[in-house]
Amino acid sequence: MSDSPTWPKAILFDLDGTLVDSVPDIHAALNDTLASYGEPPFTLEAVTGFVGQGVPKLIERAYAALDKPIDPASRDKVVERFLAIYGPRATELTTLNAGASSIVRQLDDAGYGLGVVTNKPGSETATILSHFGLSDAMDIVVGGDAGPAKKPAPDLLLLACERLGVAPSDTMFVGDSENDVAAAQAAGMAVAVLRGGYTSIPAEALGADYVLERLDQLPQAIMSIKAV
Numbered sequence: 050m051s052d053s054p055t056w057p058k059a060i061l062f063d064l065d066g067t068l069v070d071s072v073p074d075i076h077a078a079l080n081d082t083l084a085s086y087g088e089p090p091f092t093l094e095a096v097t098g099f100v101g102q103g104v105p106k107l108i109e110r111a112y113a114a115l116d117k118p119i120d121p122a123s124r125d126k127v128v129e130r131f132l133a134i135y136g137p138r139a140t141e142l143t144t145l146n147a148g149a150s151s152i153v154r155q156l157d158d159a160g161y162g163l164g165v166v167t168n169k170p171g172s173e174t175a176t177i178l179s180h181f182g183l184s185d186a187m188d189i190v191v192g193g194d195a196g197p198a199k200k201p202a203p204d205l206l207l208l209a210c211e212r213l214g215v216a217p218s219d220t221m222f223v224g225d226s227e228n229d230v231a232a233a234q235a236a237g238m239a240v241a242v243l244r245g246g247y248t249s250i251p252a253e254a255l256g257a258d259y260v261l262e263r264l265d266q267l268p269q270a271i272m273s274i275k276a277v
């Protein structure tokens with residue numbers, strides 16, 4: 050390992066839409082869940098639009114789209130059933146985004162503290178990271194069920210900084226959506242977004258410090274943000 054980098058000291062990654070393309074499994078599991086309640090399926094595109102603020106929100110958005118708003122107690126039951134279906138199949142159709150493995154290895158070798166901060170629950174996050182061989186490089190993993198409010202609130206990112214022992218101002222977040230940009234900015238950290246993630250907003254309009262066409266552009270993003 051080389052000397053510790055000056056800035057940033059740590060780099061945190063969002064999971065869904067950033068390190069991995071996980072919607073195909075979320076889509077299949079959601080449709081199986083809905084079918085078990087006699088509800089019709091959604092397209093992959095529709096489900097992509099439901100992802101981003103955690104599983105309870107995914108279920109609420111699906112039922113809202115069915116025109117059947119769901120109360121919190123029923124939603125929690127559906128969440129439980131969804132997770133029972135999704136957990137065992139979370140890596141069946143999910144793929145790593147281009148360059149994810151090599152950039153994570155490169156940043157790890159360069160001495161950055163690394164972590165994942167996602168709204169996805171911790172257990173399914175661990176399954177996916179381990180399947181793709183990314184667990185060892187991550188110093189910390191904070192899932193959406195860690196306790197504090199999910200992104201777009203800054204809390205999960207602040208918890209990650211606390212666990213890593215780095216200041217938010219010495220940290221950079223890499224995400225794909227408006228939730229990631231809002232969370233990072235509220236936490237006081239720099240943020241880069243990967244184009245083509247799970248959002249209907251064009252990458253340039255997300256308000257991030259840098260737009261990545263591919264994850265292997267992260268070194269350029271670091272140089273560019275550092276120079277400001």
Ligand SMILES: O=C(O)COP(=O)(O)O
Nearest residue numbers: 064065101102103167168
């Ligand atoms: O699970 C979600 O809703 C989104 O997860 P993410 O925070 O990794 O994008």
Ligand SMILES: [Mg+2]
Nearest residue numbers: 063065066225
């Ligand atoms: Mg995401």
